[in-house]
Amino acid sequence: MTDSSSPSSTKPPRVRFAPSPSGYLHIGGARTALFNWLWAKQQGGSFLIRIEDTDQDRSSIESVRAILDSLRWLGIDWDEGPEVGGPHQPYFQSERKALYRQIVEELIARGKAYRCYCSNEELNAQREALKAKDPKAQFVYPGTCRDRSDQPDLPHAVRFKSPKSGATSFDDLVFGTITTPNDTQQDFVLVRPNGLPLYNLGAVVDDHVMEITLVARGRDHIGNTPQQVMLYEAMGWEKPQFAHLPMMLSPKGEKLSKRHASVSVSEYRDKGYTPMGVLNYLARFGWSFGDQEIFSREDLIEKFSWERVGTSDGKFDEKKFADVAFEHLKTPALTDDATYLAGVVPYLAQAGIEQPSREKLALALPLIRERARDLKDAAQHLDFYFREPPTFDEKARQKQLVPAAAGHLDTLADQFAVLTDFSAPEIEKVFHDYIAKHALEMKVIAQPVRVALTGRAASPGLWDVMVVLGRDCSVTRLRRGADLCRSTALSAG
């Protein structure tokens, strides 16, 4: 497949994630960052972040912050880059103009590039003229300035002088050898008149200078890799290895764009997914390890490999994502108690529950593990333990807290009030003795009791709930429930 089976036979790899700060970090970008990061971690290499902010109009510092925040939240840390620095500072392309200019002048001197004096207006006019003639035609720069005399003082862009014959190929760790005929390449622009580089130049220069050994990025970059390869060759630089990742498409099969707010990392953070829930889903998208679906961070680092990255694009699946996130939340070995609790507290606060009792939280946690789909949901499940009185679901109240239930609730309250060992088995015993004595079925009294205790029609097991609430609170709620039964009688009567 490739000529180098072992990408890291000698030196530890240096990989990078190079976002353009023109929006939030979306999950496709996060996956690219993840795969790079996993490789660096596994191989003991370096992971760097470089901000490709050469398009001044689209870049913003807010985006930089948002992207870095999302990465940090995911636990994807970087060895070099913004805020942490490193030997190749600065890590913002907008601050590296001098370097690019120098390389470009060298390219011109070597006859590999030339100044182009065509204005944007002229080019656009040509584009439109062509479109008028043939709406389907694609404009290709005709090389107008290729052979003009060099006039550095005139305003100009710089174009690469693409070879017009032969072919350019590169080996991709995922896709194998990819070859493109050179005559399909046009003389692409390297630098704008304002001195800022375009993507291909900036990426190649920085990857070279920053000693990047493996460039892993989305498959949408395959098309400009030949241009970058030409640049490496024109400069006589050693090429890095390339690894392109199959694309993550929308559920409809379209390109997942940053404009879709529904796929930003921060949205899933806000929903209450854990970082590992997100990472696990992303890792399994385009990569697999046999039948294993659930991975810890350590697992991922240990088991990741480029060989197991697939080649076909996939569609984003919200349901599967939710399930993976749930799996992580549900399993104590994957999300420990402290992490879980720390995660859910902000959502409780959002619901007006400030500084919930730690003991109560710890007691309730096992009860919500397999019920809460995400941390936001967990706060919902936790709500009634901390609210006095609990918020009653109107429908459940009307259905269960009926006059006929008042006696049961009162009697049970009396019995629990004097129960010294308020443990689940003892509580259960009280219930069973009660229904045995009155020849009742558990389901007859369970729902009224549940609504009295929790305000809801669905909850964890009654005795477990009562243990968390404690004796006094349980008794209080049962009595209040009985009162509600009677007030229903009044309003009904």
Next chain:
RNA sequence: GGCCCCAUCGUCUAGCGGUUAGGACGCUGGCCUCUCACGCCGGUAACGCGGGUUCGAGUCCCGCUGGGGUCACCA
């Protein structure tokens, strides 16, 4: 349209010449049961088509069809 890439259940995927084509999500029948959930058992559903190569093809080759990406002074 040019160039490039891809093709197994609806979705994510396993499979690297010989399998009853496996797992997961979803959907669904049942069990458990004080409700909900978890869990457990079961069901649903796939190799796009046509040629080769081979004793034998989901696996290799070619064509077709389909899908995607990319063709900017965006990245």
